[in-house]
Amino acid sequence: MKLELHWKILIGMVLGAVLGIAVNWQWSTRVTELQSGLPAGVQQATIRDSSDTIQVSWIDELGEEHERIVDPTGNTPGGVMTVDDLAKTSPLAAELYERAPSRAKQIGKWCKRIGGLFLRMLQMVSVPLIIASLSTGILGMSGASRFKKMFSATLAYYVATSGLAILTGLAVTNIINPGLNTSLKLDVAQAQVHPATLTETLMQQVETMIPTNPFAAIANSAFLSVISFTLLFSIFTLKVGGEALVRMRQLADDSFQVMMLLTAAIIGLAPYGVFLLMIYVTATQGIAVFSALAWYMLAVASGLLFHALVTLPIIVWVLARRSPWALMKAMSPALLTAFSSASSNATLPLTINNIEKRAGVSNRTSSFVLPLGSTINMDGTALYEAVAVLFIGQLAFGANMDLTQQIAIALTALLASIGAAGIPHAGLVMMAIVLQAANLPIEYQGIILAVDRVLDMFRTSVNVWSDCCGTTVIDRLVPPATASLDGGP
Numbered sequence: 001m002k003l004e005l006h007w008k009i010l011i012g013m014v015l016g017a018v019l020g021i022a023v024n025w026q027w028s029t030r031v032t033e034l035q036s037g038l039p040a041g042v043q044q045a046t047i048r049d050s051s052d053t054i055q056v057s058w059i060d061e062l063g064e065e066h067e068r069i070v071d072p073t074g075n076t077p078g079g080v081m082t083v084d085d086l087a088k089t090s091p092l093a094a095e096l097y098e099r100a101p102s103r104a105k106q107i108g109k110w111c112k113r114i115g116g117l118f119l120r121m122l123q124m125v126s127v128p129l130i131i132a133s134l135s136t137g138i139l140g141m142s143g144a145s146r147f148k149k150m151f152s153a154t155l156a157y158y159v160a161t162s163g164l165a166i167l168t169g170l171a172v173t174n175i176i177n178p179g180l181n182t183s184l185k186l187d188v189a190q191a192q193v194h195p196a197t198l199t200e201t202l203m204q205q206v207e208t209m210i211p212t213n214p215f216a217a218i219a220n221s222a223f224l225s226v227i228s229f230t231l232l233f234s235i236f237t238l239k240v241g242g243e244a245l246v247r248m249r250q251l252a253d254d255s256f257q258v259m260m261l262l263t264a265a266i267i268g269l270a271p272y273g274v275f276l277l278m279i280y281v282t283a284t285q286g287i288a289v290f291s292a293l294a295w296y297m298l299a300v301a302s303g304l305l306f307h308a309l310v311t312l313p314i315i316v317w318v319l320a321r322r323s324p325w326a327l328m329k330a331m332s333p334a335l336l337t338a339f340s341s342a343s344s345n346a347t348l349p350l351t352i353n354n355i356e357k358r359a360g361v362s363n364r365t366s367s368f369v370l371p372l373g374s375t376i377n378m379d380g381t382a383l384y385e386a387v388a389v390l391f392i393g394q395l396a397f398g399a400n401m402d403l404t405q406q407i408a409i410a411l412t413a414l415l416a417s418i419g420a421a422g423i424p425h426a427g428l429v430m431m432a433i434v435l436q437a438a439n440l441p442i443e444y445q446g447i448i449l450a451v452d453r454v455l456d457m458f459r460t461s462v463n464v465w466s467d468c469c470g471t472t473v474i475d476r477l478v479p480p481a482t483a484s485l486d487g488g489p
């Protein structure tokens, strides 16, 4: 019996998680005494690695003892929260640690590297696929009026669903109060994040939409720039019309067919990629930090689940008149890959393939809504920004923030989600602007760093799910007509 792809991916994911947890359980603790081959000035060193804390101690040439600790919960005075911070504050301690990480971390690192090959393949096809798919979609359009309608309906959908996601996030956090239910402390957060102002971030987005060199944008995988240039190029091809349009349309169609076939071949590797990425995540994560942040994670996860399983399905049901569950089943390979890769951009080739081949939505809609959505429509990220900042506010002030501040958080969370790239941890980086809007120091986000990867997996699936739901809605509200082209031959 031949298993369907989504079952294979699910099995890969579960097996990977189980194996990773076993690896973590068995091999996450290691105590190593280093006596020889040490860096200059170090006589002897001891590294105690566990899934929750890392302790690096050494004796220098004068016989003095030194110690550095990495504790993601922030509860160790003088400790740092990540290995990256350790490298910044004490490069020597980081160098010593690199010589003796636990076996679980070593296994995790290799699984990430090999699973990363699958993500590289997806990234390899994403830019050519966006160009081919978007130009086929636009060149096959029945007229400029459909494009305009589709454009405004798509933007309206993006803003409306992200807004609903943020409201859900705020409601859930006000009910669960994760920041008032924890023993976590804030004062040792060490995260170094470069602050960006809101206007600066938005202006950068607008600038990205006008690439000074479209070829450089293609070379750098700048999705938004590639999308805007491909749109312009296709619209002006429609205006030129005649033989040129016929040839360009043929070229776009042919390239699209080739890219879809290549993508389908890569997708066959998804179960293995997902398997390895799940081992990486579960083998390297500590348990203690999860319990310390349990209420916060519960708030994010329940908000995301509500949005994905209640709000979006209702929208699909009412506006697209489709069964949300059938759509979810059809899109499951993409959703599961989004979960394990934590990247909407990397998942995009699968999303395009699934929506056309498994959900039967027209390429004329999906080629526009999906690439744009993977860059700017991020319901999961928007919800997460709102919950995280409200949580940090509860921790900092020992009380809930007032309504004005919550409104400021809602608005900036929306803009932060638009500005976030579809790559792992992008939402965390964008959080700086939401924290600033709430008058909170950006260093405070150090407290949630340790669990960001897991939450990223959930929010990325919701980001992709919202793009898929949006595609079905737009496809029904602005149906692709088959009439002849404006400016056509």
Ligand code: ASP
Residues within 6 Å of the ligand: 342, 343, 344, 345, 378, 380, 381, 420, 421, 422, 423, 424, 425, 426, 427, 428, 456, 459, 460, 463
């Ligand atoms: N990883 C998310 C995505 O690719 C963005 C985020 O970090 O929230 O959609």
